[in-house]
Amino acid sequence: MTQWYLVLAAFVxxxxxxLQLVFNGQLGGVTRNxxxxSLIVFLTGALVLAVLVAVTRPSLPSVTELVxxxxxxxxxxxIATGYIIAIVVITPKLGVGLTTSLILVGQLCMALALDHFGAFGNAQHNLGIGRAVGLTLMVAGIVNIKAY
Incomplete structure (x- = not known):
């Protein structure tokens, strides 16, 4: 595999x-809102990104390009805002394992749909039996996690 570092980066x-679920859930407990x-999470992220942009000095798009x-x-x-708010609320109630599992299966369902239809200009990859079985196994895993 020539792109092993990308696979490793995705895994990490x-x-x-x-961890994000745990820490954001804790922050929700501290702020009670x-x-x-979520605002604190985004402000922290914005500060880190502002420093990174200042240090790396990438070329920025023009206002015309953005418009x-x-x-x-x-x-x-x-979507990121909804995600952060949801994990702050859901994680303390469902637990880290179940919340993470549900998020992963939600991501996989959407990813398979986007692949199947080639949505938003992405390459099309049909939903075959192998992919459907993989999704089914992940759903079965959630049922197992919820049961025990």
Whole structure:
């Protein structure tokens, strides 16, 4: 595998998701408000990103380029906001394992649909029996996690 480092990076990134759930859930407990906790999470992220942009000095898009971009480019921020608010509320109630499992299966369902239809200009990869079985096994895993 020539891109082993990308596979490793994706794995490590995924391993951080349960930590994010724990830490954001704790922050929600401290602030006693999902919106306040989410705002703190985003302000922290914005500060880190501002430093990274200042240090790396990437070329920035012009206002014209941003205005002419497809409207969907702005949805990532909305989705991230909903995600953070949801994990602040849900994780303390369902637990880290079940919440993470449900998030992963939700991601997989959407990813398989996007692949199958080639949505938003992505390459099309049909939903075959192998992919459907993989999804079914993950759902079975959630049932097992919830039961025990």
């Amino acid at each position: 990134t995924g391993a951080f998701v349960p 999902a919106f306040t906790a 002419q971009a497809p409207p969907t480019v702005w949805l990532g921020g909305l």
